[in-house]
Amino acid sequence: MTTTIEPPDLIGPEEPGTPGGHPPVAHHDEHAHHDGPTGIVNWLTSTDHKVIGKSYMITSLVLFFIAGALALVIRTQLADPTSSLVNFQTYNELFTMHGSLMLYLFAGPFAFGGLANYIVPLQVGAPDMAFPRLNALSYWLYLSGSAMMTLSFLVAGGAASFGWVAYAPLSNAINSPGTGTDMWILSLGLTGFSAIFTGVNLVATILYLRAPGMTMFRMPIFTWNMLVTGILILIAFPVLFGAAVLLFCDRHFGTHIFSVQGGGVPVLWQHLFWFFGHPEVYILALPYFGMVTDIIPVFSRKPLFGYKGMVFATMSIAALSTGVWAHHMFTTGVVLLPFFSILSFLIAVPTGIKFFNWIGTMWRGQLSFQTPMLFSIGFLFAFLMGGVTGVLLASPPVDFMTHDTYFVVAHFHQVLIGTTVFAGFAGFYFWYPKMFGRMLNDTLGKLHFWVLFVGFWVAFLPQYVLGLKGMPRRIADYLPSNGWTGLNVASTIGAWIIGASFLFFLVNLVVSWRKPVPAGDNPWDGGGLEWFTSSPPPHHNFTHLPAVRSERPVWDYNHPEHRKVERPEAPATTPERETVGAPR
């Protein structure tokens, strides 16, 4: 069967312009050997992780652009204190759907359904995901859930309007009636199951389908992070599904789980939601951490600094993230402040280790600032700012002052744009050649980065100040006498700059599609197994594999003179100084 979209002009001899200059490592001529459905029938019936991964990526990017457009309407409304661009009800629907589309339908699925689905089997040397048909099912559940949530704008009464967190009792049948709300709740069920199935698939693939010699501690960090993310999905998403079902029962079947009148507890919703919601933040972050961890060594031309430290930092972040859910609930007054505050502070430690290792990897390397590397460095800045303000918010007294203000809005946008957009597009630019066999234009990519980077700071730094000045979240207008106008205008301009930066991305896609530059197997001289096979990989991924003896098997294969020698015991003499990088 044909599993890859490939233009005829890219089939042929190996690439001319690989920077590493190594001999071609794979000879595949079986693209044409698998007769099977093509076009829409292929899309409907394929169980190939590469086709499903690309479907996931395209769907989630479309939803990303829809959600981004909603954000621009929101920001335009807020640029003028008494704007009447949209009415209050529409505004509530807009910010709810912006958050829901971004968090449930873009950020997670783009990482674990899209890039991870495509890349993880390649990185571990597997022919496909462990359960190919389950993988396909999870895409169809994701697509139908996404369609359901997005189309809820069109039903009578409009879309859900209670924020992406759906707090009880605002989300009950009296305060939020309407079909759109029901569609929102049940679409969480569908997409939740899609995420669970993907999590099962990732864990099973990573635990069982590794190539010979690819031991757990030789896996690329992206794969490690996806293993941990898969476990986190299995912890968090069932809780979301259960909570959504309970909420639906409250709305339609007369139960009183979240309503005081019937003896229920509204705060229970917050416990259930945030027990999902906080691990969800790390389900959104860890895959992107993994992407930059794979990218930075390649563009520093050094092995990763502190491989095991990275793995244990990932595990500690994931473990701690499940014990901090109620730091979103400090102001409810019914949670244990010291417990959640201390655990939240502790997350800063493994995250700091990661930052140390990222910088240590770049330290004295031969840096080349191509597009994926620029986006990775942009991620470091963005996530640092978002992370540090997060540490502030973990302190209950600070949180009491800033809860539900624009300070929090700025914090989580810097965290989430840092990971899902900066790191996500770093990964996209990095693996696009592998997925489509052609390069993206580096100049357009750099323009995309710089415009985005400027817009990002212009949009969100003013929001910290607005929050400290007391501007609450989720308001559609304010008084000119509040003194918030100037900063809001600045933030709106930044948002439009961010929007404009994606024009470069779209142009880049069109250019690469109309005038393809062949990528070759290994355009970046990367070290992971995914660079050993052709671009795009053939059906079932590999025709042959190298011996895996380190965490960079393809680097060992292409550069035998630099092969890492594994020493079973400590050397008797002082080890020689590393010669990588510039002399001191």
Add this chain to the structure above:
Amino acid sequence: MRVNALFLGGIGVFFGIIGLVYWFTSYEDAGFLMLVGASLLGLMPGAYYLWWSRHMTALEGDEPEAEVSDGAGVVEAFPGSSIWPFLLGMGAFFATLTFIFGWWLFPIALALIGSAVIGATVESRRGGTV
């Protein structure tokens, strides 16, 4: 396998400890029960892996000196293409819509899910289109 056992067992032990600390400092039952669930999620497969890591030879993926030829042979029967996941997904979609728009959608959901279950089972018996 041993690494898997330690990894999953570690998750279980960590959430067990956190759960106990949380219970004895807050006496809040929802969070405690969810932490117990998370602990079991690590302990059960962790114990399974621990048992098997002592009762089987290592997988070639866990063997540091394994040669590529050690992985030769059939890994799995991977179906090349299958329409049943799509029908099952659409069946789940219609079943969900039933809760919102009424029971008239239910027969469609039932037909889709039923055909997908039968079709996928038959396909598995055939071995799929590998």
